[in-house]
Amino acid sequence: MRRASKVLALAIALALLTALVPTVATGPRVVKLRAFCIGPGPMPVTRATNLEDAARLLNSIFEELGIDLRVELEAEFSELKWKPFEEKFFAAYRAGRAPDIVIGLRNIPVLADEGVIIPLDDHVKKFWNMNYFDFFLSLWKSVEWKGHIWGIPQDATPGCIWYRKDVLRKLGYSDDEIARMLPPDGRGITLDTIVRLAREAKEAGLVEYGIVHRPSPGDTIFIYMKIFGGEVYDEETGKLVLVKSAALRMFKWFKQMVDEGLIPGEPPPWGTIHSMFVEGRVFATFASHVGTPSEWMAKYGLTEEQFRNDLGFLAFPPAVPGAEPVTTLGPLPYLITSQCKHPEIAELVLMLATSPEAVVKHSKRTLRPVTRRSAMHHPELQEWPYSYTVETARLLEVAAPPIIHPAWGKYKSIVFEHIKGVEAGVISPEDAVEELAKILKAELGDQIIIRD
């Protein structure tokens, strides 16, 4: 009898406990979000921290308004480069464990067509007047595909030529002359000016090489084709284009540069390219964008003074009469994946992560141009070196938006392969053009138009 009553008491106690626990544990509903953020390289960590700040801000708004919801956001900033990042993302995606937000994927057409990401039209329209009205228009163009908006623009890396003013001064040019010869908008001059100056610098023994370019395919392919008078995209049909005569001029130019010793016969690896330019052993680099000085200062020992006084940049000037100077946009947007269970919340996070404050934080860290006009007047950006990000923001108005086409990546790789082949002397410029046409036709099928 005693034992039974003891057991009964215990049972009642347990029942009471289990009944109480759920009520004690009730608090605000928690939504967990995950984000993958790419560098590549260590500078743009603000991509991730801005998301975290946004989540915190959202939580404090919810608390103010008495909304019973909290957001827990885990942003992973990855050190992987573009392709390994893609691999990692898709492996997770196919396993059903994709992050809710991702930034680092660039092939929007494929992602959109295969339902990997969701369109954000409604959100952007709803909050246009509140947050999105002053983003530079070219950025919106870069996330548009088949009439929908697929991402929120986060940053831009306009491509440009960087050159060493100190080398020019050593050759005897005054600052005024330099400004005249190399205007930042690339107007009124041709590529020949750069080549001529590079030649002078090399002959004077001031530099090892005149010009270095990327060791991997990039949007500079677009630039090369355009400044040599060609096109890469046909608006009407939405297909990619190869203009053989422009390609021939381009290949001939590269061959001539290598033959003269102005461009190395084999593109050096990234680390070497950056360190050579920072050390002044190269006159001009085609491998950087307006934000690269942040990396040069953080990793390669460039001082702020050198940045201010000894370096200059300009848009890529035309190489043939009739062509226009070119800067590329190099944008990267935040995307929301289709496996996100709370897209409305994710969208709010993205909105707060691209607020003027967030944009300023990002630009201060990476020295990349601000992506919205309201940020241009922010007090923290009025002094050097941060004022630089406001100056370069003007480039976003004239920069060419990226080519949005599923086969664009392939096009770039193939053209780049041929540039390398010509530089290595393995194939002549004429043969390179023919091969290029053949391979593009084979790999891109009806998505490429080949013109003479």
Next chain:
Amino acid sequence: MGRVLRYLAYAAIALMSLPIVIMVAFLVVASFSTRLTMGLVPAGLTLENWSFLWAPIPWGLGREYVWPTLANTLMYAGGSTVLRVLLVTLAGYAVSRISFRGRLFVLAFQMVGRVVPGAGLLIGMYFTLYYLGLLFTIPGVVLIRTAMGIPMAIWIMKGFFDGIPWELEWAAMVDGCSRLQLWRRVLLPLVRPGIAAVAVFAFMEAWEDFIYVYVLLPGETKVMSVLIQRLIATEVIDYPFLAAMSLFYTIPPLVFYVLTQKHLVRVTLVGGVKR
């Protein structure tokens, strides 16, 4: 005439051996030099290049220690070795001792396994691991590496098991041992040289492996081979620094090899080739 020809031949051989000698000399000399001039001559001697042993190395914007990478490498190599030894000592015994019709089949199977290219299968392996949910994990790569080495290793173990006289087993079985106990207590100690050989091969293959870890492990999980390769590919090439790390990375297999020399000689006679 014969003499002249012979000396010419020796001269030719010496010339051909020269690159190897030079390159190995570089590995040792450069790792202790500040800079190399005139090809192989150190401009100064230093221990700076070995600083990765006690200080973090530049990586990205910051610095990272080499030790986690070393730990990963050991995990991978160790895991592969243990798994392979375990599996092939079992199978080698079966193949050697137990008589059944399928034995010939199993042997042929091993033969095929030996020659189908690891190279051509990389894609298949990638997707096999992917569908099993083991892609980008260390256990996944360990399993792949083990699977590739099993055919050859069974061959080796079979040879060693073959060398044990029947009487020993009969005696043990008459005494009431089950096959499993027999295997564990009586036979395994007797084939220790074989186990050593298999273990050395397994460890060395995994330690030196590059392509499988490069493709099947995520970028954040680094092993020594991948680390060194990425340093070569992305950072400014500083030969003395790379030489020191490479020498450090090369030493374990060398040591392992020297320690187990005698066993390996027997194995190479068994037509043993590494890849």
Next chain:
Amino acid sequence: MGPGLRKALTLFVFLAPPLAVVTLFFLVPVVLTALLSLTDMHETLRWNFVGLENFRRMLGYDPRVHRIIVNTAIYVPSALAITIGLGLLIALASTSMREGAGILLRTIWFLPNLIPPVVYILLWRWFFDPTRYGFLNAVLALLGQGPRAWLTEYALPIVIVVNALIGASVCMVVFTSAIKSIPPELIMAAQVDGASYLQTVRYVILPLIRWPLMFMTAWHVPAHLNAYVYTLLLTDGGPYYSSEVWALYSYHKAFRYFEYGYGAAISTVLIALNVAAILIVWKVFGLRRMMELGGGE
């Protein structure tokens, strides 16, 4: 439990785990490769069945295939020749010189095998570095010459040599032990009969090591056919595919361009070539013989 059943059970315990691992992680990939070659699997890991389209592309309209086949056709026999020839040469030399010198020679030539691939290639890169910091160029500088881009100009030959040396290293070991197991009386007899060294080699040594010779050849044909890691690390297919071989093309298509389906098709052809090679070996030597060779007695 009857003895037959017990035996079968024991078999199971002993063989099942290893066979399972090999089947799952070695044989299943083969099947998967063949299956993938009929799809257009790409980076988003979504695929469609495309039948033989990949093969039609390979044989019909992929303009690079021609050069790659030519490269491979040059590469395999050349590498094989160097592997066997050099291996034999060093083996003969090291056994006909003083023991100490012989051991030294063999140690030097075994080193490429002991050095991890990444390091091995780093060393060759240093040797052929196109800047003046590379060894060859540093030597040239001493002679007053400018630096040359070796890996650009001589991509395929260098790749062949670098790969073949590894094989030669292995052959040397095998041939040396084979030569050493020839009863010395036979050699002495020949020399007493007045044979020169070359004649001894030709009429006594070579016939007696015929089987290891053939086995090494049989082994290295598929080995060189499938070799791609050293090439990948050293020239990555060389400037504009000039050192690209078939095996490497499969890797490039799959893991650089994310065209897994097409890469799998290329691999399937490679596997078919390997199977063909094995069958030929089977025929020429006979399976029994091969297994005996494997046993090495």
